[in-house]
Every structure is written in C-alpha cells, then in structure tokens.
Amino acid sequence: MWGVTQNIYDEDGFFAGYSQLPRSRRGLEGAPEWQSLRAMLPEEMAGLRVLDLGCGFGWFCRWALDRGARSVTGIDVSKKMLARAQQESDPAIRYIEADLDSLTIAHASADLIYSSLAFHYVTNLEALVVQIAGALPRGGQLVFSVEHPMVTAPLHQGWSEDSEGAKAWPVNHYLEDGPRTTNWLAPRVVKQHRSMATYLNMLLRHAFTLTHLEEWGPTEAQSAEDSSLLDERHRPTFLLVSTVRR
C-alpha cells in the first residue's frame, strides 16, 4: 500500500473526508483557486492533447474534453478516485493508474500538461519534470498548482501569533526541502516541502520558461462568502505556476 510516495487517497478515512470537500462534491467550481488557475490555461483548448497528472475524480479531464481537447488522459495513483472518475466519465477520456514518482511519458505526446495539488506528494519531482519536458513539444504548456511553500515549510503547521499577539502563520525550516507530516483529513499525511526557488529553478533548468505565477489567496468576495478563507490573506494557500516549454 505504501510505495515511494504515500498513497493516502486510498485510505478509507482520508478518502471519505476528501470526498466531502467542496472541490470533490462540486468539482472545479468548488475549488476557490480554480478561476485563477483557469486564467493561466490556454484560451483555446480545442485540438489540444491534454494530460492531467493527479487527475483525482476527473473533473478537469471532463472540463478539457467539453472544451474540445483532441485527447484527454488522466493519471492518478488512487484506485478509488479513478474508479469514481471512470463511472462519471466520457469514454473518450483515458484514465491510467500510475505513480507520478515513477512515471514515464511518451516523447512529444501532449500539448498541455496540467496538475492540481499533486506535485507536493511527489518525492522525486525532478525526474517527473524531466518526463514532462520530454512529453511537451516546444511551445507546449505546463500549468500546475501546489500547496504554497510557506504553508508546507513549518515542522508544526498551524496558526499562531506574532510578538504583538496578532494572528500570524509561523514559518520555520523554510530552506530545508523534504518531507513534512501533517494531520489533514487523516493523521500522518506526508507532503514534500520545496521552497519557491526549488520549484522555479527546477523548471528553468529543464527547458521551461516561466510565464506567470500566482500566490493564491481569496478575493474579498470569496472571504465574505466563506469566512473560513479570511485568514488566507495572511499567507497564500497555493502556488499556481504557468510555464512554456522552450
């Protein structure tokens, strides 16, 4: 059950909890960062060969197919998520069960590679980035999101206070890339912390040009609608990155 990368999504308790999140029940529109991520995708999806790394329930795969993608492939390590994705899906979408940590992707086989909140589970991200760079032709796009490095850095993640007693997100060990264990939906979920520099320099080294980056936090309208998002102005929740293969 435990490979190089922890497959927490197939544990009963985690899967049950994850299935109840707005992003699982309502799909892309249930994810507060989706509109920002969508704005970083190609305006015209028609005709593209799309690959989704960590496709989960397949919401993005179906979205891409609806917009005229020529082919859509979703990859995930979770049997449970893929089973549900296949139930709800169009047979034109190909789902593959595979571990992103040991994935091989055919040369020049995709025009757009997308990944939402999956790379921070991958132990050997550099090997995956090499595969992605090989899979994209010149001009192909990689658009992805991860938990923001400021969120993944601390050894003990949780809100605290600054020296004046104001609410703050305490950061430590930021420059030490490596695994962090948190209790999110289940005890002992392991994620890989990487600094912003680690992510960006890895992409620059492997023939990607950075085109845009978002440190996502909620808009005022979003915070007004969902007060659980209010604190997220203090430190960005997600890092969204758009790159082009050069």
Add this chain to the structure above:
Amino acid sequence: MWGVTQNIYDEDGFFAGYSQLPRSRRGLEGAPEWQSLRAMLPEEMAGLRVLDLGCGFGWFCRWALDRGARSVTGIDVSKKMLARAQQESDPAIRYIEADLDSLTIAHASADLIYSSLAFHYVTNLEALVVQIAGALPRGGQLVFSVEHPMVTAPLHQGWSEDSEGAKAWPVNHYLEDGPRTTNWLAPRVVKQHRSMATYLNMLLRHAFTLTHLEEWGPTEAQSAEDSSLLDERHRPTFLLVSTVRR
C-alpha cells in the same frame, strides 16, 4: 528631506549605524549573500556598460571596474553615501545623485543593471522596471536583491514561536503589498512590501525572462562562523533574482 521615497540613509543616526555594518566596512565580502549574487552575474564583465541602482558606498561599482567593465555608473539618493563613494573611487566611475522613484535612464545605455537591497525602498517600482527594460538591449541582464517578501510582509516584524513553542517567523498580511514601518538602525524606516508574485510577474510583463532565483539563507559554514545567522535558515533573508531582457 522626505521625497516620495524616504531617504533614511542621510539621517545622521541611520547613516552612523549603517556605516558600522560589515557590508559597509568590509564591502562586498562583508555581505553574506554576495557570493550567491556574484554567481548570478555574467562570468565575463569586461566590456560591459554597468549601471548600479542604489550604489551606496560604491563597492560594486569599483568591483565592476576592476573586472574590466567598459563604463560604470552608480546612482543613489543619499548625498552622504555618494560623498564617501567619490572619495574612495576611481574617477572612471560616474556617480549620479537621483531618486530611483523618478529616474529616467537613456534607451539602450547599459548591458548589465545591478541593484542590491534598494528596490524595497522604491514606491513605484513598476515605473523603474519600465525604465530598466528600456535601458537594456535584448540579451541585457538585470540582477538584483531585495529583502525577502516573507521578511517584509508582517505588520510587526520579529521572531516569535509556533503553536508548539518552537522558534518561528510569524507571517501575516503577505498578500497586501504596500509600505511597512520597521525599526532597523533607526525608528520608522519605511520599506515597501511586495509578494514574490508581484516582483516576478512585474518583470515578466515588462519583457524580462527569469533565469534564476535564490531565496538566500546562510550556508552551514556561515552560520558556524556567525551565530547571528543561525535563525536565517527558518526564513530566507533575501530574494536574489537574475533576468534577461527578451
């Protein structure tokens, strides 16, 4: 005395304190981040037209001239720093007193633009970036450092503890760009906080390609030699950025 940008360097107390820092007394080698910044500069400086924005005492200007730069210009708003720079300097270096917030730079007049820890004082950085983009020909380089956004973000800057009592740097208001007032060498020093995304997207918008980025923290050897640097592994002190004009 106070323009759009605060010129704190010409205040007696601040100037006296700043003059005692290792980076003021020992020059580039007294700045712990210098070796990292130097590694981002062109290997061959000979023949380049170099412009240093916020040149202070002129250490970098002299370094560039020593390495064969064709011309070197240093710009700073501080009369006191320029006076000392000129005393110690080679007449081949041209020093100009000017505010980076209202600077005009001649078109295609530099091959390398360098700035160390000055941009976080600039109120209208976007106008300056437009000037820099115009001053560099295609292939010209901009290399700069600023205080890291994680350092400038909090309203009250200072070490605190996480929820478990471990030392941590408390971050809040990260997504709110704007002035922050700190007490560093003098009371009420005003710096401009900008998120990582603000810095990088501004450069990408204005015809720069990102080539490398460092979130600088001390090496183990540096921390062993200077224990005041030990905490800086928890959150990077400086952001170092290398870009090419496209």
